[in-house]
Amino acid sequence: MPADDEWIDDDAGPMVRPYAVTRGRTRPGRADFDLIAIIATHPRGTPTPQTSGPEHQRILALCETPLSVAEICSEMDLGLGVVRILLDDLDSADLIAVRRPAPVTQLPSERVLKEVIDGLEAL
Amino acid sequence: MDSKHSDHASEPVAMPLAVKILVAGGFGVGKTTMVGAVSEIRPLRTEEMLTSQSVGVDDTSGVESKQTTTVAMDFGRITIRDGLVLYLFGTPGQDRFWYMWDELALGALGAVVLADTRRLADCFPSVDYFERRQLPFIVAVNCFEGAQQYHGDEVRQALDLDPHVPVLMCDVRQRESGKRALISLVEHVIREKSAAGV
Numbered sequence: 035m036p037a038d039d040e041w042i043d044d045d046a047g048p049m050v051r052p053y054a055v056t057r058g059r060t061r062p063g064r065a066d067f068d069l070i071a072i073i074a075t076h077p078r079g080t081p082t083p084q085t086s087g088p089e090h091q092r093i094l095a096l097c098e099t100p101l102s103v104a105e106i107c108s109e110m111d112l113g114l115g116v117v118r119i120l121l122d123d124l125d126s127a128d129l130i131a132v133r134r135p136a137p138v139t140q141l142p143s144e145r146v147l148k149e150v151i152d153g154l155e156a157l
Numbered sequence: 158m159d160s161k162h163s164d165h166a167s168e169p170v171a172m173p174l175a176v177k178i179l180v181a182g183g184f185g186v187g188k189t190t191m192v193g194a195v196s197e198i199r200p201l202r203t204e205e206m207l208t209s210q211s212v213g214v215d216d217t218s219g220v221e222s223k224q225t226t227t228v229a230m231d232f233g234r235i236t237i238r239d240g241l242v243l244y245l246f247g248t249p250g251q252d253r254f255w256y257m258w259d260e261l262a263l264g265a266l267g268a269v270v271l272a273d274t275r276r277l278a279d280c281f282p283s284v285d286y287f288e289r290r291q292l293p294f295i296v297a298v299n300c301f302e303g304a305q306q307y308h309g310d311e312v313r314q315a316l317d318l319d320p321h322v323p324v325l326m327c328d329v330r331q332r333e334s335g336k337r338a339l340i341s342l343v344e345h346v347i348r349e350k351s352a353a354g355v
Binding site for chain 1: 171172173174175176177195199200201202203204227232234235236237238241242243244246260261263264266332336339340343344346347350351
């Protein structure tokens with residue numbers, strides 16, 4: 035990051051205001067999308083006028099391979115709040131499947147935790 | 158389920174199971190370095206509406222109520238096996254982003270709190286936070302060059318940690334060291350789980 039007075043190109047921030055791509059909406063309508071909720075595109079979905087934007091289309095293309103919400107934000111270089119609204123549009127149109135993480139009270143099984151340890155050992 | 162469209166019995170593709178671990182600690186303690194040493198690190202941005210927590214820090218007088226503030230964080234992905242993915246999230250360093258911590262902590266397995274013995278007090282807020290939320294955590298002391306070496310017990314005492322909270326020394330630049338910290342945390346989570354009888 036250059037000094038404060040040298041913000042150029044990407045350092046100067048996006049050229050479009052963050053919530054412009056959501057047409058000014060700042061809250062998703064219904065659903066809540068956790069950072070590690072996994073999103074996958076429904077192969078047979080039919081786009082609606084609300085989901086025809088380039089950002090919606092980009093998410094649908096990305097999520098042909100299931101991706102977490104955090105990864106979608108990073109790939110799209112969009113903030114979390116914005117991506118959540120776009121995902122809500124897509125979910126409302128039944129264009130995506132969502133796998134939400136387990137509830138807080140329900141930790142993964144010991145078997146899964148041991149798999150995590152084995153996976154880390156193998157890194 | 159809050160959406161009738163979600164969690165279909167017949168999902169289009171196999172959906173991996175995702176688990177997350179937080180990497181916390183004071184500013185400049187090596188959170189980003191550790192996440193980067195064990196995983197492919199990526200930036201994550203949130204443009205949040207200023208909430209009551211941040212009002213007072215950011216002067217919003219005379220500005221429209223719809224004001225966004227950007228929180229930048231890092232996260233990493235480790236594919237454990239086909240269908241099981243571990244996400245690591247570095248917590249935002251500044252206190253004014255506490256609301257983001259709640260979101261990050263929700264559903265997390267636990268946290269690695271990084272400590273620097275030259276500025277041990279910097280990790281107090283993280284330790285407090287996870288104790289209050291009863292989220293399992295370990296303390297990993299990042300052994301910076303030039304820092305005086307301490308024993309785990311000295312650090313435990315200085316942080317007033319419960320005896321069962323693991324404390325280990327690490328070098329966050331080393332993948333092996335970061336791995337050990339994460340493994341130690343997951344082992345701790347398993348012990349806590351069986352102690353709680355769940």
